[in-house]
Amino acid sequence: MSGHGAPTTRLPDAGDLRVAIVAAAWHEEVMDGLIAGARRALREARITEETLVRVPGTFELPVVAGALAARGYDAVVALGVVIRGGTPHFEYVCSAATDGLTRVALDHSVPVGFGVLTCDDDAQALDRAGLEGSKEDKGHEATAAAIQTALTLRGLPTPG
Template identity: 70%
Template sequence: MAGHGAPDIAPVDCHDLRVAVVAASWHTQVMDGLIAGAQRAFADHQVEAPVVVRVPGTFELPVTAAALAPSYDAVIALGVVIRGGTPHFEYVCNAATDGLTRVSLDHHVPIGFGVLTCDDEQQALDRAGLEGSREDKGYEAASAALQTAATLKRIKRGYTA
């Protein structure tokens, strides 16, 4: 079962963090759910003014995240790729994953990975944080990035706990 073993981590105060979201535009219903989930995480973590930038698709997430990363403490990347009858699924998923990882490592900024890679639209809807969804991947991606950004801030100040 997806989500089994997920940590139960309480939100932390992130009011002093600058946060951006880069979100794809394909599959409007799924994307609206992912963005709403991220917004719920921002409220729980006391993020005051997150910036939301929309791009055409998941393939465009890494380059936009790279442009945002120097100015933000965390970037949350939200997208969805649904398997079709061509190999585009593998190409786009690999490019997004590798690109977002590179952005995070190159800029030392956590990138919340909220890219759904699904076999069909129903799987995406089940993970989008909509009413009736089993999972809320927008919330999870935002929370993970915020928790990591808060940890990195403590490390920079000389604290590791």
């Protein structure tokens, strides 16, 4: 299981950032855990305004993340889960979501926290969902990464 080597930094006060969460609807228990983890990270960073938008599935995350980035959010957190099945659907959805979310970040210069779980089975997803008994909290991790990157972008020097 991943997680080894993860940073242990505390989130700075980022109360003035506008952060949106876009979350898929599939796999409700896992998604509830991911959203709860994202909300915990927002609270830790003292971000009080929350925007949560739900979409049908992971495939729909990039288009809504792009719309949120275009509307002026400082960061977007994309949360979803794709469980491997017996068809190539897994590869197509995972690739489309990853490529699409990367494009959103680069096209808009807005950090996109990547909280899309790509798992072989339900047990792996539950283990990463930040639920009681989970080994990892990927919703929190994705949100923390987006917040920290937004602050980094804000602090970049202007050439002079």
